[in-house]
Amino acid sequence: MNGHDPVLLDEVLEGLAPATGEHLLDLTLGRGGHARRILEATAPDGRLTGVDRDPQAHAWSADELPGDRIELIHGNFGDLPDLRQRIGSGTWDLVLADLGVSSPQIDEGDRGFSFRFDGPLDMRMDPTRGETAAQLVASSTEEQLQNLIGQLGEDRHARKIAAAIVRARAVEPITTTARLASVIRDAVPVARGNHLDAATRTFQALRISVNGELEALQHLLDRIGNLLSPAGRLAIISYHSLEDRKVKERFRTLAREGDHQLLTTRPVRPSDQEIRRNPRSRSARMRIIQRLGGSA
């Protein structure tokens, strides 16, 4: 998730096996860390279509990528008909989706993703549209908050946290990351030996909900076959068990239907060494599928 340290980079290169002249569709360009290495492997004439719903991603990645071989597009893979109008109706040899947020998104306090920095409670990957986390926190019922934090955050303290949020917002609307984090920390007992900040899971749940991440993934999975060329490979890196389950089920169905084969039967996980170097990689799971046909 860091431009200089893309998650599962060696495994992506090995699994997708990019070859000279192949075209890549990177649906989650971020800082272009994976894309840059894949472009090196497809040189001299392999091309990249790089998509990200965050308009800033293009600024982060453009300097890293060879300008004459790339096309960068602002769009959401959860709205493929709209995206198709800009990426065209073709197919790609290589497709990559490295889900979730990027390090620059987390590390810029004013984007509102992180409880480590104070900022407006926003969390939209695409700040040009949609509801912010502050609006979600203000408009949800206690039960909705509890379900969200329990299901998307997998937090066993969901009930307590939801109740604390509802009490706090009755005093004053919760509009900053620091205030939300302090409400959560006050509500949850600190477990000995637990290195996770008490706010981590609630922030994750709000982010997934604000950005409709599970819905976007499902939309993509339902239409994925149309993006791959014959013998094309598709890798998806997910960071949440609910995402990985969706990918696993859809890939199995595609393989059963006979047009695709699984290149991974189990999810590929980061090595201990990678997790030590980049703790944000710890929950990553990658699965790869190949469309049949062509010469491969």
Ligand SMILES: C[S@@+](CC[C@H](N)C(=O)[O-])C[C@H]1O[C@@H](n2cnc3c(N)ncnc32)[C@H](O)[C@@H]1O
């Ligand atoms: C984990 S980062 C990708 C990092 C990238 N692989 C790299 O090496 O720099 C995920 C990126 O995907 C983008 N993203 C997440 N969901 C998206 C969606 N539905 N459509 C388009 N981009 C999305 C985010 O804005 C973020 O920049």
